[in-house]
Amino acid sequence: MRWIWIDKFTEFVSGSHAVAVKNVTLAEEFLQDHFPGYPVMPPSLVIEGMAQTAGILVGEARGFRENVILAKIREAQFSDYAVPGDRLSYHARMESITDAAAATVGEVLLNDRAIGQVNLMFSHVGQSGAAMGLPSHNFVFTEQFMRLFERFRDGVVASAGPSDVDRAASCQP
Template sequence: MRWIWIDKFTQFTPRQSATAIKNVSLAEEHLHDLHPAYPIVPHSLIIEGMAQTAGILVGEARNFEEKVILAKVGRATFHRLVRPGQTLTYHAKIDQLSEQGASITGTVTVDSQAVAEIELMFSHIDQNLAGLKFPEHNFVFTDQFMNLLNTYRTGGDVAI
């Protein structure tokens, strides 16, 4: 299983903002777990989708060299449920970016209708938490992730 909760970016302005979409399918197993008779996307996974959209934006700002960790959900306000067949649009904007981390504000919509407003804070963990040792390799932006990203960077058209 891949822990990836966005399908593609539709806009990406380095160090500023990014927009990603996620098509919700009834084929996703987890949708049958929360309320089996009424499948919805759990709010926690909507926050995760925003964290991935924004986390990649924050990671790219430092050329994916930092280990970018979601450190805090400052606020998450939800307005409506999201159901299979719908497309989530995540828009993340960097408010602050420093050596130590970043803060972002995000909006989530379906068909231009507000689903959620989310504020997140990310930590560059090697720059924080003095005294704690983390593995040297980047376990956030792994080789596997970077390879996947590269296929999108080239436009996604891979010859078969």
């Protein structure tokens, strides 16, 4: 579980929105190389942090039954960098969710100042994943992940009511 780019959730409303924080520290190895003598958090990892915040929001909305895969970065723009000692917070909001996919909008704050926008799309890869050669078990929300999630679930997870569901089309295949 090394590839986790958020430290904890401070808010989590099921099917609606979530806020996660990431404290940037000079002990992190990547900052030695990005860049030598000038450590700044790579924007690609800020996108990853938002993808994890929003991806867990999407996964939780369907009871973590689906593999939730980042499918598209709809928009990503930043006006500033985070450096060691800074605290990033990722504010993700669910825009749409269906059986096939979900769209989220997100704002990135640097020490409570807005510095970026990251809007994403996720694919749900459930039972159909096996047909595409993917593992039949949930390889995104693993047992180890679920144990971690349970630790911060109490106290921050609330429900916003039932999420949107797919509506069947009138014509038949």
